[in-house]
Amino acid sequence: MNLPENGKLLRIFIGEDDRWKHQPLYEALVLKAREEGLAGATVLRGPMGFGRASRLHTAKILRLSEDLPVVIEIVDETEKINKFLACLQEMIQGGLVTLEDVKVIHYRSPQTTP
Numbered sequence: 323m324n325l326p327e328n329g330k331l332l333r334i335f336i337g338e339d340d341r342w343k344h345q346p347l348y349e350a351l352v353l354k355a356r357e358e359g360l361a362g363a364t365v366l367r368g369p370m371g372f373g374r375a376s377r378l379h380t381a382k383i384l385r386l387s388e389d390l391p392v393v394i395e396i397v398d399e400t401e402k403i404n405k406f407l408a409c410l411q412e413m414i415q416g417g418l419v420t421l422e423d424v425k426v427i428h429y430r431s432p433q434t435t436p
Contacts, residue, residue, distance in 0.1 A: 324429070325361055330403040331424040332396040334410065336417040338367065339389040348392045350413060358406055361398040361429065368393065373418065397424055 340347035348365045355363040370380045371391035380390075396403065403421065410419060 325397070325399060325426045327426055329397055329424050329426050330400050331422050332394075332398075332403050332406065333420045333422075334394040334396075334414065334417065335373070335419070336392050336394070336414065337373075337389045338392050340392075340415070340417070342413050347413065348394055351394050351410075354409055354413070355396055355406060358402070358409070360396055360402055360406060363394055363396045366393045366395065367391070374416075397426065 334351060336347055338346070338348070342350040352363045352365060368391035370378070372378050373391075396406070398406075407419075407421075
């Protein structure tokens with residue numbers, strides 16, 4: 323798969339405890355992105371953060387939070403990202419979704435040697 327040099331970066335900010343049909347939402351989103359043929363997705367777990375409600379989520383020992391911040395990043399061509407946005411409307415109840423232009427410098431699988 324080749325990506326055009328100019329693409330889109332979709333970032334989805336949710337909580338680790340968010341669910342979609344009895345499954346972690348971040349997992350459901352990555353599987354849906356794969357099903358839709360997107361170039362790739364990465365889930366990043368944050369040690370600390372807060373959102374619209376200003377409730378602090380942290381991994382500090384004195385204030386354990388099981389609902390840590392999670393960011394899903396997906397980069398692909400504009401048309402595929404726009405199509406995927408329709409899926410998000412149904413799946414995401416709360417959180418933040420951002421979209422920005424990116425310049426793809428390098429996208430390829432590592433070469434395997436026999």
